[in-house]
Amino acid sequence: MKVFLKKIEDHRKKKQIFYKEAKEEIAQRNLLTLRTISIIVTFLILFLITFTPLLLKTWKITIQYIVFAPIAAIFAIMAIIAISEEVKSPKVINTMCMIFEIVIMGFIMVIDIFPYPDSQCTFTPLALTVASTLFIFPAQYEFLFLSLSEIVFIYLTVNQKHDFVARNDIFASLVGFFVACVLYNLFTKIHLSYYLVKEQYIKVSQRDELTGTLNNIVCENKMREYLRLKDDKDTVALICINLDYFKKANEILGKNVCDNILRKFGKLLKKTFADNAIIGRNKGDEFIVLMQNVENEKDIEIKCSKIKEGLEEMSNIELNVQLTCSIGIVSTADKFYSYYDLKGIAMDALYIAKNHGRNRIIFRNPKNIDYNSQKKRFIIVAHDKEAEFKEIRNKFGDSADVLWAKNGKDAVEQLSLYSRRISAFILNMNFEDYDGYDILHFMKTRIYTKKIPVLVLAKDEKTVDKAMLYGADEASYFPIDTTDIKLKADQIMHNNV
Secondary structure (H helix, E strand, O other): HHHHHHHHHHHHHHHHHHHHHHHHHHHHHHHHHHHHHHHHHHHHHHHHHHHHHOOOOOOOHHHHHHHHHHHHHHHHHHHHHHHHOOOOOOOHHHHHHHHHHHHHHHHHHHHHOOOOOOOOOOOOHHHHHHHHHOOOOOOHHHHHHHHHHOOOOOOOHHOOOHHHHHHHHHHHHHHHHHHHHHHHHHHHHHHHHHHHHHHHHHHHEOOOOOOOOOOOHHHHHHHHHHHHHHHOOOEEEEEEEOOOOHHHHHHOOOOOHHHHHHHHHHHHHHHOOOOEEEEEEEOEEEEEEOOOOOOOOOHHHHHHHHHHHHHHHHHHHOOOOOOEEEEEEEEEEEOOHHHHHHHHHHHHHHHHHHHOOOOOEEEHHHHHOOOOOOOOEEEEEEOOHHHHHHHHHHOOOHEEEEEEEOOOOHHHHHHHHHHHOEEEEEOOOOOOOOHHHHHHHHHHHHOOOOOOEEEEEEOHHHHHHHHHOOOOEEEEEEOOOHHHHHHHHHHHHHHHH
């Protein structure tokens, strides 16, 4: 008995989820059904009006038939307009469908009862049966409609028809009512099974199995599509999140434990951003979120702070250690930016967060890094010796603004801040804190920095050859020769123009 009751409860919960999560899809299917059925009913009535007198000589057209046809046609027109106007509201669509059912059932009852009180009903039992299968409505609405229809039919039949005929009609309608209830449950199970199979397919094909967020490909496509179609006035925020030192945690704590953390982190993201965001797993322990219709930047910071706090609290409870995350954010409105533009800026912000101690949020606005209007050449020299940097700067004189990046972290931050303005990047390949090849890779994989010409400072040909493979344009050897550096920097800037 307990097993049986549990199955009933599980089925009830699945139906609740179905009607809640698939409400837009249900509404669209109901709208298409309304269009089709209303057109069929209109032509069926016209057919009956035209050909029934030829088959039944005693049959005469009544006012009910005359009114029925245009009413059905009105519903057909309304459905066609709603489809063409792309009406999406489930409430509006389902109300139209319910009114259609009530009106059609009313006309059928009137036709069956009033013109021919001595004749048995023809259409009502069939109409009850068909009505239960037409639209997808929750059980409480459908059974209420069927029950009220049956009660009204019985009442009118008893009061309008002769006793013997009324009894036969009531019996036929009750059979139709019970068949309708059975068919409703059967069709509901079919709709529910179809939905569950479809959801399982979507889960496998579109969602990351571990975290429940969108996989990388689907997430990117959805974000690109949203950014392409959105109003330029709508503010959006692209957020890149990376769990700090997660690879080390994986090695120490084990894959199963860390997989559980990722699973719960995915739930945390979905709970925090609710339905107002596209959430995906970029790779490994990296996630990406596109917040839609952002009211103010404070909301972004509040939600990101909740993510950080939630991760710390969750890891403390689960592992008795505190895991943190780094977050890079870009927010924009009033101008179109592509997905790749925004992701590049957000990833740069994340990169800075990770290289300045981790466990922090870095915010970027494209307006603050767009320097297209500035025409003077701007050169960044990433070199660890200040005296040699000054020699290089003096060599360029007033022909360019030359900025110093004293280490790898500085270099990455300045590339992110000044990417649109930089005319040339002079890079020491021998930084102690940062691999020069990583900086080159960083530059060449980002939309705002990949075309910046790069002159590398290297000790040997092997380093130069490898740097060229990573995207460097020219090289100068140690010990530094400022004349050679200026000559080659001028050359790569000229070629880039």
